[in-house]
Amino acid sequence: MTLKEYITSEDTESAFRFLVGAALPLLVATGLGYNELGIFMLLGSTFVFGIDIPIALPKKLGFMVLSGLLSALIFLVFTQVKDFPVLNGILLFVTLFILNFLSPFSSNFSIVALLLNLSVMIGLSMANTIPTWAAALPKAGYLLLGSAWYTLYALLLHPLQRPRQLRRRLQECLRLTADYFAGQAALFDPDVSRTETLLVLSRRQADVVESHQQIREVLLREPMNITNPETFMGRATYFLANLVDLIELATASAWSLQAVPDHAEEEGAVPLLRTLNEYVVSQLRQLERQIAHEDRTLAEPMQDENAEGTLQQLTEYLNGMKARTPSGQESAEEYRQLRRLQRYFEQQLLLLRNMRDVMARRSARLDLATDRIRQFAIRDTIGWDYLRSHLSFKSGFFRYALRMALTAVGAYYLAVGLGFEYPSWALLTVLVILKPGFSLSKERLAHRVYGTVVGVLVGLGLFYVFQPGTLASMAIFLGSQFFAFSFVKRQYAVTSCFFTLFVLFFYSYLHLEFMDAAFYRLLDTVLAAGLCWLSIRFVFPYWEVQNLPTVVKESLRADRSLLKNVLDQVDADALALTNYKLARKEAFLKMDDLLNSYRLAQIESPGQTEVLTTIQRISLLIYTQLSLLLSLGSFLKRCPDYRWGDSRVKGYLQEALQGVDSLIGNEERTETEQDEIEQNAYGELAIRRREIDQLLLENSERYLSRVHDLFWVESAFELMEITHKLRRMMQLTPDARSAK
Incomplete structure (x- = not known):
């Protein structure tokens, strides 16, 4: 990362915003002689700063108010229960368990839980100096005042920072989408492994799907008109809709692209397809550059003409291929695959033109019901039934919360028993190290120890060389806090180092013993890190590989819902695109969860090659299944008037749907029954392909309607085959629970 990238990054901007907002009341209060008020307002600002992130205004306000109120309440309670060891221990365990049980359900819940964990630690650390409720209440009020100030400060800045945050996310989404298309080019190369590609x-x-979610976080719940193309927020809505449709087409085309290089007949089409794919990549890169500065400059006319010319060449090539196709099934299949890809590229070029038109403010087209757009926003809610389903040792969330609470309470009371001066630091170390996943916890543990050791050494050097006074200590701890927050997402070891400096010079500012603070900071960290290492290994361990069967089923359920929606759309009088796109979004998100879980399992359990290989194959099969479903959805958008001309076609799709049902436990089906269904489908498929070959040769008017039916039957058969392979793969999956 270059210095320019660091300075202009969102994390650095966020840290600077906090430095100004939190330091201002500290400096004003200190200048007026109210040092204690300034310190508590700084802490109160810290309790809500973590929520000052790129999310919509109503959600930001709600989480800030929640975090501020609960932090003050938790601080108040834990300053007063320390003299009652049993009550203190029970409250500490219950509070930590509840907070950390809820935190994995949402990234925003996780942030609030971390801030509330911090308030527990601060309450315990200050309990000795705040012996009575009368002394505690004013300080809790100061915390609320600091939280209220920073909330107001964040709300005032929100309209200014929102366009910058949204622009960054659109740029990132365009870059990632371009990277996807660039990677897709490998499918044109017969020498490259299809599986790896x-x-x-x-x-x-x-x-890309994750970047879509980040845009939705900033955009779709804002209390304003988000469909007016004359505003930046409105244009962003149109951009997002087109970008999602673009990745849908790309995913849908993966099914057909896999077969392209395998046929010598298609060699003449491959260079044209590759050229069109390169054009899409270049246009996305250009849009990324344009949106950075709200540049309305359009693409060079020559580029557009070249793309249109290439598309025309592909059309003429396919027209010629159709005319010379012999009466062979393979050639007809090749022709239909290429014709499908030609239509996909036509739609992709249209979407690119739509985005350029939005950029130039010429026109804007949105195929969604504008009054339902906000349904695509992320909702941080937890249903009671879903929550209750995780109150079990089978749940990774439950095990994580239990492990966190037991380890943190154990670290705190062990530090107390050993006579450590700041035992709450051991508790905080556990709270920041332990994460739901093993690999992240292990990484955090190492970074926490390295960063603390370096921070203590640097802090001792600064203290003995410069002998900083009160103002210098304030400057150092504020500067350290800024750098800690600016690196928190990039490199936690650096963050840990600067947080150590913050703590040491914060204590120096309070005129507490510097050497004691340094010694116990290091000692508490080492003690807590050792307990964390034991904990992630032996206290209700839950490895990511154990979560894989669950996320596989969730992804299959989402695909099943998407297929059901597509079939319902054909039966309906009119195409309900919004309903389809909501189902599509859920399928994308569940596929994303599956792939993330698989990646974590690879890191955590690299030695379990049999499990990982099986899950990799399952993931690719589900990805291919999603590609097929999206190809059906794309067909309906292109041909919204299509209806079942033959009841048998719908029957095969219903059989495919029931096959997916059998994978997720909605329907039991024997292997023999499944084989019989697939054999019947394959026989029907062969008959229909021969019919299409003959109609193609005769150039019959019936060709188009019959080839449309064949497309659905082929899709049904492919779905059945994928279901058959998935069933075998899922039966062969070794027991992941014996992983460690």
Whole structure:
């Protein structure tokens, strides 16, 4: 990372915003002689700063108020229960368990839980100096005042920072989408492994889907008109809709692209397809550059003409191929695959033109019901039934919360028993190290120890060389806090180092013994890190590989819902695109969860090659299944008037749907029954393909309607085959619970 990238990054901007907002009341109060008020307002600002992130205003306000109120309440309670060891221990365990049980359900819940964990630690650390409720209440009021100030400060800045945050996310989404298309080019190369290419594409798609979610976080719940193309927020809505449709088409085309290089007949089409794919990449890169500065400059006319010319060449090539196709099934299949890809590229070029038109403020097209757009926003809610389903040792969330609470309470009371001067630091170390996943916890543990050791050494050097006074100590701890927050997402070891400096010079500012603070900071960290290492290994361990069967089923359920939606759309009088796109979004998100879980399992359990290989194959099969479903959805958008002309076609799709049901436990089906269904489907498929070959040769008017039916039957058969392979893979999956 260059210095320019660091200075202009969102994390650095966020840290600077906190430095100004939190230091201002500290400096004003200190200047007026109210040092204690300034310190507590700084802490109160810290309790809500973590929520000052790129999310919509109503959500930001709600989480800030919640975090501020609960932090003050928790601080108040834990300053007063320390003299009652049993009550203190029970409250500490219950509070930590509840906070950390809820935290994995949402990234925003996780942030609030971390801030509330911090308030527990601060309450315990100050309990000796705040012996009575009368002394505690004013300080809790100061915390609330600091929280209220920073909340107001954040709300005032929100309209200014929102466009910058949104622009960054659109740029990132355009870059990731371009990377996806660039990786897709490997499918044109017969010498490149298809399995590896599809795995790379599925991972890149997961990155793109995550970027879509980040845009939705900033955009879709704002209390304003988000469909007016004359505003930046409105244009962002149109951009997002087109970008999601673009990745849908790319995913849908993966099914057909896999077969392209295998046929010598298609060699003439491959260079044209590759050129069109390169054009899409270049246009996305250009849009990324343009949106950075709200540049309305359009693409060079020559580029557009070249793309249109290439598309025309592909059309003429396919027209010629159709005319010379012999009466062979393979040639007809090749022709239909290429014709499908031609239509996909036509739609992709149209979406690119839509985005350029939005950029130029010429026109804007949105195929969604504008009054339902906000349904695509992220909702941080937990249903009671879903929550209750995780109150079990089978749940990784439950095990994590129990492990966190037991380890943190154990670290705190062990530090107390050993006579450590600041035992709450051991508790905080556990709270920041332990994460739901093993690999992240292990990484955090190492970074925490390295960063603390370096921070203590640097702090001792600064203290003895410069002998800083009160103002100098304030400057150092504020500067350290700024750098700690600016690196928190990039490199936790650096963050840990600066937080150590913050703590040491904060205590120096309070005129507490510097050497004691340094010694116990290091000692508490080492003690807590040792307990964390034992904990992640032996206290209700839950490895990511154990979560894989669950996320596989969730992804299959989402695909099943998408297929059901597509079939319902054909039966309906009119195409309900919004309903389809909501189902599509859920399928994308669940596929993203599956791939992320698989990646974590690879890191945590690299030695379990049999499990990982099986899950990799399952993931790729589900990715191919999603590609097929999206190809059906794309067909409906292109041909919204299509209806079942033959009841048998719908029957085969219903059989495919029931096959997916059998995978997720909604329907029991024997292997023999499944084989019989697939054999019947394959026989029907062969008959229909021969019919299409003949109609193609005769140039019959019936060709188009019959080839549309064949497309659905082929899709049903492919879905059945994928279901058959998935069933075998899921039966062969070794018991992951014996992983460690």
